[in-house]
Amino acid sequence: MSPRNQVLGHSYSWFERPPGFVFRKQRTRGGANLILRCDDVLLPTLAERYGTPLYVYSATAIREGLKVFQTAFRDVLHTICYSVKANSNLSILRLLAKEGCGFDVVSAGELERALAADSTVARRVVFSGVGKSRDEMTAALKAGILIFNVESESELLLLAECAAQQRKMARMALRVNPDVAADTHPYIATGLRKHKFGVPTGAARRLYAMAAKSRYLKIAGVSVHIGSQITETAPFGEAMMRVADLVRALRAEGHAIEYVDVGGGLGIEYQQPRNNFVEYVANYARAVIEPLRGLNLHLLLEPGRSIVGPAGVLLTSVLYKKQNDGKRFVIVDAAMNDLIRPALYRAYHEITPVVQRQNSSREETVDVVGPVCESGDFFARDRNLPEVEEGDLLAILDTGAYGMVLASNYNTRPRPAELLVSGKSVKIVRRREKLRDLYAAEL
Numbered sequence: 001m002s003p004r005n006q007v008l009g010h011s012y013s014w015f016e017r018p019p020g021f022v023f024r025k026q027r028t029r030g031g032a033n034l035i036l037r038c039d040d041v042l043l044p045t046l047a048e049r050y051g052t053p054l055y056v057y058s059a060t061a062i063r064e065g066l067k068v069f070q071t072a073f074r075d076v077l078h079t080i081c082y083s084v085k086a087n088s089n090l091s092i093l094r095l096l097a098k099e100g101c102g103f104d105v106v107s108a109g110e111l112e113r114a115l116a117a118d119s120t121v122a123r124r125v126v127f128s129g130v131g132k133s134r135d136e137m138t139a140a141l142k143a144g145i146l147i148f149n150v151e152s153e154s155e156l157l158l159l160a161e162c163a164a165q166q167r168k169m170a171r172m173a174l175r176v177n178p179d180v181a182a183d184t185h186p187y188i189a190t191g192l193r194k195h196k197f198g199v200p201t202g203a204a205r206r207l208y209a210m211a212a213k214s215r216y217l218k219i220a221g222v223s224v225h226i227g228s229q230i231t232e233t234a235p236f237g238e239a240m241m242r243v244a245d246l247v248r249a250l251r252a253e254g255h256a257i258e259y260v261d262v263g264g265g266l267g268i269e270y271q272q273p274r275n276n277f278v279e280y281v282a283n284y285a286r287a288v289i290e291p292l293r294g295l296n297l298h299l300l301l302e303p304g305r306s307i308v309g310p311a312g313v314l315l316t317s318v319l320y321k322k323q324n325d326g327k328r329f330v331i332v333d334a335a336m337n338d339l340i341r342p343a344l345y346r347a348y349h350e351i352t353p354v355v356q357r358q359n360s361s362r363e364e365t366v367d368v369v370g371p372v373c374e375s376g377d378f379f380a381r382d383r384n385l386p387e388v389e390e391g392d393l394l395a396i397l398d399t400g401a402y403g404m405v406l407a408s409n410y411n412t413r414p415r416p417a418e419l420l421v422s423g424k425s426v427k428i429v430r431r432r433e434k435l436r437d438l439y440a441a442e443l
């Protein structure tokens, strides 16, 4: 195996990079280097032109991710309602809407973004969340969304009231909690009885009966979402078995159940070796479809991370290197305010130098940390990396989902710019914040 295949301390080939992000050999005076690119654009060029920290997304990878889902579910009636919370950049929403996507929104803000991206998309929008306010329901009714995923009795009553006020039918599904365990971080598991989400399957029939009595509610479906970053397909199948039973019971009671909203949650591989994504999504589709076979349903799917996660990187520059006793630190210009997943979930993100010098194979064990004044401000701990120098560029991989959307201005740090690359074309899809933006709303 050549040294370049071992740069991160384990073996991989650059074919196993997230699609859209590939190393390309570049001859320089000092020998050949491998340089990471996004689609057809070299990342160092982007860092030079737009500065760091910088989010870079591959439009090709996003389109491909969506296509994999569309193909896996092609034999059943379905709508993919991309979960806006994963990455809500307008240009990404626009790109997805163009490819036929609908949206899963959880706030009036996300609804407004979806409509700004495509003013005709409302009929493909589902509204989820345990705490929809009256104003949010009203906005969604006005827009004419496809379906409200209702999560409690009180919410059902309020939705009926809002719909009556506007004399508009509200299509609704109850989000049921199927009580299935799925292996993921406790903060993002949602499918158990102890979680705040949905209503217990046992209570659902009573609530559907209640909904049926309301003149402005139209029962249309059943919805679930068992959690996020779930990398086994079995729990999805188990949830669907429970949903299938419920659909049969509800239909027997005379309710017209047309849709099943499967939720999102399919995880991605943040570490090597990466799985074969096409096969993986096909397995997921089989697990979901099989229990529902013969029920003649329209499936709604709410993937977020699995479509945009691998399609983005966070570029950051090495500011300093330092050593405290035995411990080596690489201090970079991105921080927990730009990407909070490692701090919040102890999430692992692969980090790679953007330029890999082929004639240097030295590695060191380092913590990659940001400038924020907290020890929780780290991107990697005790990670083997090829030796980097101050000024080098690093890419934090798989940060297209739950990266920028969770960014904050902590320490009064401006949020990064975002670029969308498609082939050779580069678009700034969000400019870097200026310092004065950060206090512009303060009186």
Ligand code: LLP
Pocket (backbone or CB within 6 Å): 083, 085, 086, 104, 128, 129, 188, 225, 227, 228, 229, 263, 264, 265, 266, 267, 302, 303, 304, 305, 306, 341, 345, 401, 402
């Ligand atoms: N549908 C509903 C109702 C959801 O609550 C979520 C995610 C999704 C769909 C999309 O799930 P996905 O396909 O992206 O897994 N910030 C965390 C993830 C939180 C997920 C919240 N709900 C993280 O960085 O891992």
